[in-house]
Amino acid sequence: MDSPLLQVTDLTMRFGGLTAVNALSFEARRGEITSVIGPNGAGKTTVFNCITGFYRPTSGGIALTHPDGAVFQLQTLPGHRIARRARVARTFQNIRLFAGMTVLENLLVAQHNALMPNVASGLLAVFGLGGHGAAEVIAIDRARGWLDRINLLPRADDPAGALPYGDQRRLEIARAMCTAPVLLCLDEPAAGLNPRESDALAELLKTIQADGCSVLLIEHDMGVVMRISDHIVVLDHGQRISDGDPAHVRADPNVIAAYLGEGDEDDPDVPLAAASDGPLAAAS
Amino acid sequence: MAYALQQLINGVTLGMIYGLIAVGYTMVYGIIGMINFAHGDVFMIGAFLSLISLTLLSVLGLSSVPLALALTLVFAAGIAALYGWTIERVAYRPLRGSFRLAPLISAIGMSIVLQNFAQVSQGARVKPIAPLIPGGIQLMNVEGFAVQLSWMQIVIVVTTLAVLGVFTYLVSATPLGRSMRACEQDQKMAGLLGIDTDKTISLTFVIGAALAAVAGLMFLLYYGVIDFFIGFVAGVKAFTAAVLGGIGSLPGAVLGGLAIGLIETFWSAYFSVQYKDVAAFSILVIVLIFLPTGLLGRTDVEKV
Amino acid sequence: MNPILKDAGISALVALGLFGPMIGLKTEASATGLFLVPRPLALAAAVAAVFFGRLVLLTWRGRRPGRYRANRGLSEALKRSGRFLTPVLLAFAVVLPFISGRYGIDLGILVLTYVMLGWGLNIVVGLAGLLDLGYVAFYAVGAYSFALLSQTFGLGFWTCLPLAGLFAATWGVMLGFPVLRLRGDYLAIVTLAFGEIIRIVLLNATSITGGPNGIAGIPRPTLFGLQFSAAGGPDTFSGFFGLEYSPTQRVAFLYYVILGLALLTNWVTLRLRRVALGRAWEALREDEIACRSLGINVTVTKLTAFAIGAAFGGFAGAFFATRNAFISPESFTFIESAIVLAIVVLGGLGSQLGTALAAIVMIGGFEVFRDLAEYRMLLFGTALVLIMILRPRGLVSGRTPSVALGRRREISAELVAEGRG
Numbered sequence A: 001m002d003s004p005l006l007q008v009t010d011l012t013m014r015f016g017g018l019t020a021v022n023a024l025s026f027e028a029r030r031g032e033i034t035s036v037i038g039p040n041g042a043g044k045t046t047v048f049n050c051i052t053g054f055y056r057p058t059s060g061g062i063a064l065t066h067p068d069g070a071v072f073q074l075q076t077l078p079g080h081r082i083a084r085r086a087r088v089a090r091t092f093q094n095i096r097l098f099a100g101m102t103v104l105e106n107l108l109v110a111q112h113n114a115l116m117p118n119v120a121s122g123l124l125a126v127f128g129l130g131g132h133g134a135a136e137v138i139a140i141d142r143a144r145g146w147l148d149r150i151n152l153l154p155r156a157d158d159p160a161g162a163l164p165y166g167d168q169r170r171l172e173i174a175r176a177m178c179t180a181p182v183l184l185c186l187d188e189p190a191a192g193l194n195p196r197e198s199d200a201l202a203e204l205l206k207t208i209q210a211d212g213c214s215v216l217l218i219e220h221d222m223g224v225v226m227r228i229s230d231h232i233v234v235l236d237h238g239q240r241i242s243d244g245d246p247a248h249v250r251a252d253p254n255v256i257a258a259y260l261g262e263g264d265e266d267d268p269d270v271p272l273a274a275a276s277d278g279p280l281a282a283a284s
Numbered sequence B: 001m002a003y004a005l006q007q008l009i010n011g012v013t014l015g016m017i018y019g020l021i022a023v024g025y026t027m028v029y030g031i032i033g034m035i036n037f038a039h040g041d042v043f044m045i046g047a048f049l050s051l052i053s054l055t056l057l058s059v060l061g062l063s064s065v066p067l068a069l070a071l072t073l074v075f076a077a078g079i080a081a082l083y084g085w086t087i088e089r090v091a092y093r094p095l096r097g098s099f100r101l102a103p104l105i106s107a108i109g110m111s112i113v114l115q116n117f118a119q120v121s122q123g124a125r126v127k128p129i130a131p132l133i134p135g136g137i138q139l140m141n142v143e144g145f146a147v148q149l150s151w152m153q154i155v156i157v158v159t160t161l162a163v164l165g166v167f168t169y170l171v172s173a174t175p176l177g178r179s180m181r182a183c184e185q186d187q188k189m190a191g192l193l194g195i196d197t198d199k200t201i202s203l204t205f206v207i208g209a210a211l212a213a214v215a216g217l218m219f220l221l222y223y224g225v226i227d228f229f230i231g232f233v234a235g236v237k238a239f240t241a242a243v244l245g246g247i248g249s250l251p252g253a254v255l256g257g258l259a260i261g262l263i264e265t266f267w268s269a270y271f272s273v274q275y276k277d278v279a280a281f282s283i284l285v286i287v288l289i290f291l292p293t294g295l296l297g298r299t300d301v302e303k304v
Numbered sequence C: 001m002n003p004i005l006k007d008a009g010i011s012a013l014v015a016l017g018l019f020g021p022m023i024g025l026k027t028e029a030s031a032t033g034l035f036l037v038p039r040p041l042a043l044a045a046a047v048a049a050v051f052f053g054r055l056v057l058l059t060w061r062g063r064r065p066g067r068y069r070a071n072r073g074l075s076e077a078l079k080r081s082g083r084f085l086t087p088v089l090l091a092f093a094v095v096l097p098f099i100s101g102r103y104g105i106d107l108g109i110l111v112l113t114y115v116m117l118g119w120g121l122n123i124v125v126g127l128a129g130l131l132d133l134g135y136v137a138f139y140a141v142g143a144y145s146f147a148l149l150s151q152t153f154g155l156g157f158w159t160c161l162p163l164a165g166l167f168a169a170t171w172g173v174m175l176g177f178p179v180l181r182l183r184g185d186y187l188a189i190v191t192l193a194f195g196e197i198i199r200i201v202l203l204n205a206t207s208i209t210g211g212p213n214g215i216a217g218i219p220r221p222t223l224f225g226l227q228f229s230a231a232g233g234p235d236t237f238s239g240f241f242g243l244e245y246s247p248t249q250r251v252a253f254l255y256y257v258i259l260g261l262a263l264l265t266n267w268v269t270l271r272l273r274r275v276a277l278g279r280a281w282e283a284l285r286e287d288e289i290a291c292r293s294l295g296i297n298v299t300v301t302k303l304t305a306f307a308i309g310a311a312f313g314g315f316a317g318a319f320f321a322t323r324n325a326f327i328s329p330e331s332f333t334f335i336e337s338a339i340v341l342a343i344v345v346l347g348g349l350g351s352q353l354g355t356a357l358a359a360i361v362m363i364g365g366f367e368v369f370r371d372l373a374e375y376r377m378l379l380f381g382t383a384l385v386l387i388m389i390l391r392p393r394g395l396v397s398g399r400t401p402s403v404a405l406g407r408r409r410e411i412s413a414e415l416v417a418e419g420r421g
Ligand SMILES: Nc1ncnc2c1ncn2[C@@H]1O[C@H](COP(=O)(O)OP(=O)(O)OP(=O)(O)O)[C@@H](O)[C@H]1O
Pocket: A015, A018, A020, A038, A039, A040, A041, A042, A043, A044, A045, A046, A047, A093, A269, B301, B302, B303, B304
């Protein structure tokens, strides 16, 4: 059996006295959608930040194995190398688009390394040398394809900051996908979306999976999580409290206790559907 | 050894002056997040005000030096505070909440205005003043090298500590201090909770300017000469001190000031006087590279 | 009482407090120590000026509440007229030496030098969003590299020009590397410190740089080997073309050199904006964290901006040295950095046209008030404050997309970030 795509072992992250992630181990398999869920402040985003190189873990290992067998120890790499060499892409809980640049420009910036493999080629491009023109034609084509997929082609020349919220979320995913990742990490992509938009998002993630890109998903919208996940990891207080397929997790008393015990009422982040019907009802 | 002790005394004196100016930078930065570029020039204006006041008092025939100094301190701090208030009102308040570079350019403009105002109104020539407090005590005499602690240095250090004491009380134990800290945390929220943010910010400038004027008086006493250009270099060094101490931290500003004063004095004493500013700035660069939040600054891992 | 009158009265009182000691009592040094010269008239004039100034301002403002909307109108008008303003400006710049006398050409050279510096700094501040308060350092490095190279190795202007740019870029990388991790204001203050360090070194390394006396006798540029001199031989410009020698020829030639250099800067910047590197700079200005998540090496990208900006500063410095034939550390003070930064901000960050206009307005305006002597800098500082209050976003705000599937549409300045670096 081949090794899992992502193997997290004993990951610990401390901020001063606060242990946000505590000896966490889990794995994400190739070609699957793996969800990470848990109450607010459980440490989900922190795990993402460790995987994508924004935080340096206090201890523990994160290994990523490419289809060709190349292994990357992510905890040792700087963020931009993780994106470029290990090919892990991500989105952010608070959308981080280039608001003053157009939708198309956002997608071209994502293909920066394809357009400009090194500084010399970047400088040659000023004089029209080094094949920048041809590369840009390909990059624009790719961007156009993604815009078509997320139905934003008509808005390609509008500034990203002027898009409605739902469109911005999808654009951020498209931008991440333009880096041609093997693993896509999404931090609450359905937050703030209406039910129709959430459905469309779930469909989009399914097609991304079908294209061969594995997905790691943080999400509070249990409807989406239960519908599309192959595998779910549940965190609470930085620790794994449950791990398995949706049916297993849904029935796990630990999970129910964690959610009910943590007081959903005062967590404005939890989507209404989850808050009113209990966290796991939407999918049952 | 004796030589080093002498440098230590001189460095602490100088450091106190830098520390006083640095407090103004750090307070303003803490509360509205801008480099008040004109602050060094307020210090320069404070020095001029002190000069004018001391001359006036001697023309008026006041012969008691302590009384003259006390009056000058109050006068210079008071008028400089008015400068601080006006500058904020005229050059910064209309730009609050706008584009980040605009207040910086406005501050640079204000700094140019103050410098040239002083030059035009008081002349470009260096202004010397006769030493007011001569003499001192000889601490020790090692092989012919006498370690001097002048009365002037004692006066400077004591006054600075007293002023800083009053000031610390003001910002830590009064409602004003609480409002300032609230505005530092979250200006909008503080406003919603009924704190008059405009007034708090104004007061921050007023206090900073008054402290800078005290530093100006000390500078005048210590060096005995001033000109309209002293604000720039002293300002940059004081800002360096504020950054070194961790910007936003008041004890840090004083500590940073002492550090810069000591570095400068020791460098001048043991290496070269010409490059003393280079030493101070290089320290700034080195500290920032290895300790990006300064000595006492809060570390903030950027939340993503 | 009339509120406007009351407000003006209070302002006058404040002015009395501010100006009373500083203007009312002038300290004069004499052999016996300091004495005071009272100047009641000057003080009264200053206070009256504040009183009436405030009165006029408040009355005017009371009549025109829509001041800010009018401002946005100007920005858009400038932007729309940009399409024909640019060629008109360019044409004017090209024919200037023919329609103007010596003084006009000299002024043109001065303005163009600042246009070039502004465009160079615009790469760093406007595109990459890195606040550099020590740009003059690279100007100085360019000037001194050229001066020293020509004096030590006898190299000519055209050989030294690229070398000067290269040296400046190298310095840019060397200075930039350790500090580019710093954010916003720390970067600003460290670059300022670097500017000062370089100036102090130039001032004190007397054996190499001549210290405060500077370097004199820097050679003038030649046109394909033709010199501009009164000698009139076949290797001089006038001799070769059979013209009568006039010093204006040399000045006009210098003018075209700086025009060419400035246009080169502009062309390179415009090209850069449309390729991956320039887009990465702008993305960096917008959101550095997102850039990292997309695999962009933030340090390298910032360094290229720093280095390219520095290179253009170095070119301008070399030109400055050859034009003046003399340089000293006095020409490279912080105030120069401040002026160039003010030009970039006044122009509107990232706008090429705005930067050019701002340089014309500021340097031209500065020249107009030449007779005011020491009051000139006072006026300059006041203008900086006023301009920022009236137009915090600069003359031409907003951003043109670098690429589009359809028509390029302006992006409003409210959406464009200004960078934190
Ligand atoms: N840079 C940081 N500095 C200090 N504490 C941090 C930092 N980042 C995260 N934390 C803390 O770590 C804990 C976990 O935060 P994290 O953002 O990972 O939670 P989460 O599971 O993503 O929650 P949510 O569902 O609300 O997004 C929280 O207590 C948070 O305050």
